[in-house]
Amino acid sequence: MAHRIADATVTVRDAEGAPLADAPVVVAQTAHRFLFGCIGFDLIDLANREGGAAQDDQRPAEELLAEERLADQWLGLFNAVTLPFYWGHFEPERGRPDTARMLRAARWFADRGCVVKGHPLAWHSECADWLLDLPTDEVADVLDARIRRDVADFAGVIDTWDAINEVVIMPVFDKVPNAMTPLCRERGRIPTVRLAFDAARQANPAATLLLNDFDMSTAFECLIEGCLEAGIQIDAIGLQSHMHQGAWGEERTLEVLDRFGRYGLPLHLTETTILSGDLMPAHLDDLNDHQVDHWPSTPEGEERQAQEVASHYRTLLSHPSVESATYWGLSDAGMWLGAPGGLVRADGTPKPAYDALHGLVKGEWWHEPRTLRTDAHGRVAVRGFLGEYSITAGHGSAALTLDRAGAVDAEVRLG
C-alpha cells in the first residue's frame, strides 16, 4: 500500500504567514484520491427531485424515504459515480435525448464531491433501435454526432467516459440485432474505436476516455495493443469484473492487473459484482444466459461476500496501476440479472459487505479528524492515504492535497 500513502511533513502557517509553532491542529481527511465508485442509476430520480426538477414524483412516501436512505448509504461510501448513457434508453426517439434529466443527476453527484462517469458512448447492446433502418455510413455519422453532442453537453460535469464498450465481441455479437455490430464488422474494430475516441476527444479535450471490456483474455490485450499502435490515446483501460461465477481471488486478480497494467496506463475496474448468494454455473459463457425467478441473498453468502469484497479491494489497492474501482450496484433491488450482488439488501439494510468495505474506505484507509501538535517550526506529520485533507486550528483552516506517495513536504496557510 506504500504507493497509496503520503508521509507528509506539513508546515502550518497562520493567516499572516508565520509558522504556527507548538499548537494543536485538527487534521482530517475529506476525500480519497482513489476512486471508490458505484453506479448511480437508482438515484437519478432522487437527484432530479432534490435537483429542482419540476417533475412530480407520485410514488408512495416510503419508497421516497427508502431512496433517501439509499442515497445516504451511497454517499457514505463512494466518491465516484457511473451514470447510464445507453443509447437506446438515453435517446429512444431520435433527436430527443434525455439530457436535462441526466444533467441534473450528474450535477447532484458532482455537487457532492463525486467524479462522474458516463457509460457508454458506443456499444452494441442497449443500442437505439431506430438506427437499425440506417445504412452503415449513416450509422457512423449519427454515432459520431451523438458522441460529440453528449460529451459537449455534459463537459465540466462529466469528464470521464467509457468511450466504447466491449469492442472485442462487437463485430461478432449475434444475440440482438443492432447497428453497431455491422458497423464494427465492416470497418474493423480499430477504426470503430478511433471514431468514438476522436469524437469524444474533440468534444472535450480534457476528458478521460476509457476503452472498456469484460473480456480479460489475450483478446483484449491484442485489441489494446492494436489501438495503441494505431495511435489512439487511451486514457485508462476499463476492466469489467462481474464475478457472478465466483470471486476471482487474489492470484487471478493480480494476474489480470499485471497483464493489463503492463501498458503503463491507469486501470479502472469499472463494473464489479460479487454475489452474496448462489453462484452462476461456471459453464455459462454469457452471464445474460442465466435467468432465474428468484435469486436470494443468503446468510452464508453474505459472509462470503463480505470477505471477498474486502479482499478484492485490498488486492486492487495493492496494485499501483489501479486508480478506480466501481461497484455495479449498491442495492439488490433492481440489480442486473436479479442477482444478489448488492452491498445492501433489497429491504435497505446493509449487508456485511457494506460494513466491510466501509471499514476500509472510511476506516482503515481513512484519516479520521485527529488533533496533532505542530513542532517549534510549525511542522506537523500527516500520514495518510492520498486525497484531500483539512487542517484546522482555532478559527482558521486550510485545505491540503496529498497527491504523491512517500515522504513529501507541504505547506498550508490557515485562512
Place this chain on the structure above:
Amino acid sequence: MAHRIADATVTVRDAEGAPLADAPVVVAQTAHRFLFGCIGFDLIDLANREGGAAQDDQRPAEELLAEERLADQWLGLFNAVTLPFYWGHFEPERGRPDTARMLRAARWFADRGCVVKGHPLAWHSECADWLLDLPTDEVADVLDARIRRDVADFAGVIDTWDAINEVVIMPVFDKVPNAMTPLCRERGRIPTVRLAFDAARQANPAATLLLNDFDMSTAFECLIEGCLEAGIQIDAIGLQSHMHQGAWGEERTLEVLDRFGRYGLPLHLTETTILSGDLMPAHLDDLNDHQVDHWPSTPEGEERQAQEVASHYRTLLSHPSVESATYWGLSDAGMWLGAPGGLVRADGTPKPAYDALHGLVKGEWWHEPRTLRTDAHGRVAVRGFLGEYSITAGHGSAALTLDRAGAVDAEVRLG
C-alpha cells in the same frame, strides 16, 4: 465448388499454329492449384539420401523401405510440404544452422512439384536455449539476423514461411522459459510481428508470409486487425486446426472461415489433425497437457476419421478464401503427442481416411486422362479443378494452366 472449377474452351493448335480440327486429344490434370499439404518431417532423411547427401544411413533395410513406401503415399496425395525450422532444432548451437540438410530436403520436395513452406521463423516454443542468456535487444537482433539468413538461404526453393507463430499467446506464455516471450511482452505483439515480417520480406520480397495461430477466438481477429492497421502486409492468415478434442464439423468450420475470411486475405489451414482414436478431453486448454502412454487407432475411430476428413476438406474447398490445407502428419509413427492422427497407421498401411482423401484429391476433384475430340475449329471443352493440365495428340503435347474459375477461353499449341 464453382469457384474452384474452370469451364474452359480450349483451342488446340498444331506445331504450325493451325487449329487441330476434329481430332482426338488426351486431356489430363497434372497438378492441383489448391495446396493439399502435409508436413514432410519424416521424409527429410530419405530426401537427403535420395538427394545425394554424403551421409551414411545405418538403419535397417526394412526401415528404409518403410520410408520409401511412406514417400510414395505422401507424393500420391500431397502437393505442398511444410518443413521444420524450429530454431532450437535448426540451430541448436549458435552459428551452426542445419541449412545444408534442410535445403536438400526442400529441393527434393520442390523437384517433385511441391510448394515448400518453412515453419516457423519466430516462435516461443522449440526456441533455441542459447538465446536465454542474451538481453532482449540482442535477442531481437539475433532473431532478425536468423530470419534474414534463413529466408535468403532458401529463397527460390522455400518461398512460403510462417513468419511468426502463435503471437496471441506469445507474451503471456509461461510453460517453458524462452527468449521470445520476454521480447514480445516488452515490445508488444505488433512490433514483434513487424520485426519478423520485415526481416523476411526484405530477405525475399517474393515470399508469401503467414501470420499463423491456433487461437481461433476473437483474440486472433484483434491481432490481425491490429497488424493490418499498423500496415503489416500479411499475405495469408494461417489457421491451425488440431482437432484432438473432436472435429469441428461443418458449421463451426464455416463460422471460423467466415470470421477470418472477412479480411480479404487468403486462408491457409496450416496444421490439421483429425484423430482415428479416443478424443482428448474437452476441458484441456493446452493440448500439450494430455500425456498418455498408448493412444491407439481404433476401427471405429478410423471410420469416423475417414468421414470427418472428407467432410472437412469438402467444407474447406467450399469456401472461396481457402487456398491451402496442410495435414499435420501422414503416419501415426512419430506423431505429435503420440496421437493417432495420421492418415496411415504406424505399420504403414493406409487408414480409410487416406483413401477417402485420395478419393477426393485424385478422384472426384481430379481430371483423369481422358480422350476428347476437338470440333471443326480445333476446340475442346475442358472442365475441371483449377490447376495444371496436359493436352496430348499424336506426338505433340502442351501444358495448360487453368487458374480462373467459370467460363474461360484458352489456347495451346502442341509442341
